[in-house]
Amino acid sequence: MSEVELLQGLSGEEIAEIEAEITHLPDRESAAIDALMIVQKHRGWVSDTSLQAIARLLGMSADALDSIATFYNLIFRQPVGRHVVMVCDSVSCYVMGADGLGKAIQEHLGIAFGETTDDDRFTLLPIVCLGACDKAPTMMIDDELIENVAAERLGEIFGRFE
Numbered sequence: 001m002s003e004v005e006l007l008q009g010l011s012g013e014e015i016a017e018i019e020a021e022i023t024h025l026p027d028r029e030s031a032a033i034d035a036l037m038i039v040q041k042h043r044g045w046v047s048d049t050s051l052q053a054i055a056r057l058l059g060m061s062a063d064a065l066d067s068i069a070t071f072y073n074l075i076f077r078q079p080v081g082r083h084v085v086m087v088c089d090s091v092s093c094y095v096m097g098a099d100g101l102g103k104a105i106q107e108h109l110g111i112a113f114g115e116t117t118d119d120d121r122f123t124l125l126p127i128v129c130l131g132a133c134d135k136a137p138t139m140m141i142d143d144e145l146i147e148n149v150a151a152e153r154l155g156e157i158f159g160r161f162e
Contacts, residue, residue: 009053014039018057028058032068036075045076073127080123081116083161085109086140089126092133101137102126104151108158122158 010018021034035054039046046054046069055062069075076084087102106112109122116123132138135147141161149157 009047009049010039010057011042014042015057018054022058029060031058032060032065033072033075036065036069036072040076045079051077073125079116081120083122083141085122085124086127086130087113087124088128088130088132088136088138088140090129090133090136093130093136093138096136098137101139101149101151104154105139108154121161 017038018031018035021038022028022031025031032054035058036046036051039050039054043050051065051069052062055065058065066077069077085105087098087105089098089102093101102113105124109117109124111117111122111124113124113126127140130138130140130145132145132147137149138145138147139149140146141157146157
């Protein structure tokens with residue numbers, strides 16, 4: 001396979017970052033999650049074309065890499081909005097009102113879980129646990145954890161994200 005075929009689907013910058021990660025690991029396949037996250041950082045999600053290119057670069061099958069990508073709920077295999085909203089639906093959050101909060105968020109954004117707003121601003125996803133059970137209910141927008149979320153605060157919370 002030519003270098004051009006190998007590189008098709010990845011930018012030079014993505015390849016350089018992936019190769020840099022590989023130097024810290026025992027073998028190329030060990031960089032699978034890092035490589036997926038690098039591509040997602042640059043593109044917002046991991047397309048089939050990118051996944052196949054990553055698999056070629058790492059010397060593994062696309063099916064094996066896809067199993068890793070679909071196992072981790074923070075690897076997006078479909079396009080997402082500029083901001084990803086993850087609402088915790090663990091037992092602690094559920095007991096503290098996450099079900100009602102989820103409904104309020106869906107109403108506020110005008111979308112259901114798994115959907116993106118028409119302006120591509122927000123994608124709404126459930127997540128099993130955000131690890132802040134003592135501050136339930138919680139949600140995360142991009143990398144910001146928001147604790148003790150109340151429906152009355154949604155306008156202010158979402159207003160901070162352009």
